[in-house]
Amino acid sequence: MKAQRKVAAFFAEHDVEGEPAYQILDLASEVGEIAKDAANSTDYGAAPEELDVKTDELGDALFSLLAVAESLDVDADEALDEALAKYEKRIEETGDPSSGR
Structure with a gap:
C-alpha cells in the first residue's frame, strides 16, 4: 500500500518509530477524536x-x-x-457483513 510506504518513509526520515503497544493506544485516541467530532457536530446524535x-x-x-x-x-x-474476504463470506452466509448476528 502506497500509504503504508509513506508512513514507513516518514518514520525513517524522522527517526520516530515507536513501540506497537503505544501506537495502538495512539490509534484509539485518534479514533476517539473522530467520535468527538461526530458527537459534537450532531449534538450527540x-x-x-x-x-x-x-x-x-x-x-x-x-x-x-x-x-x-x-x-x-x-x-x-x-x-x-x-x-474484505471475511465480510464477503459473512454476507454469503448470513446476508449481513457484521459479526453481531
Whole structure:
C-alpha cells in the first residue's frame, strides 16, 4: 500500500518509530477524536444530518493505523483483502457483513 510506504518513509526520515503497544493506544485516541467530532457536530446524535468530521482527524487515525501495521510487519493491503474476504463470506452466509448476528 502506497500509504503504508509513506508512513514507513516518514518514520525513517524522522527517526520516530515507536513501540506497537503505544501506537495502538495512539490509534484509539485518534479514533476517539473522530467520535468527538461526530458527537459534537450532531449534538450527540440528535442531528445526524449535521455530521462533520474533520479530514485531518481521519488522516491522523489512518496514519496511526498504518503505523501499527508497519511496526507489526503487517502488509495493510493484505490485511484489508483478508477483511474484505471475511465480510464477503459473512454476507454469503448470513446476508449481513457484521459479526453481531
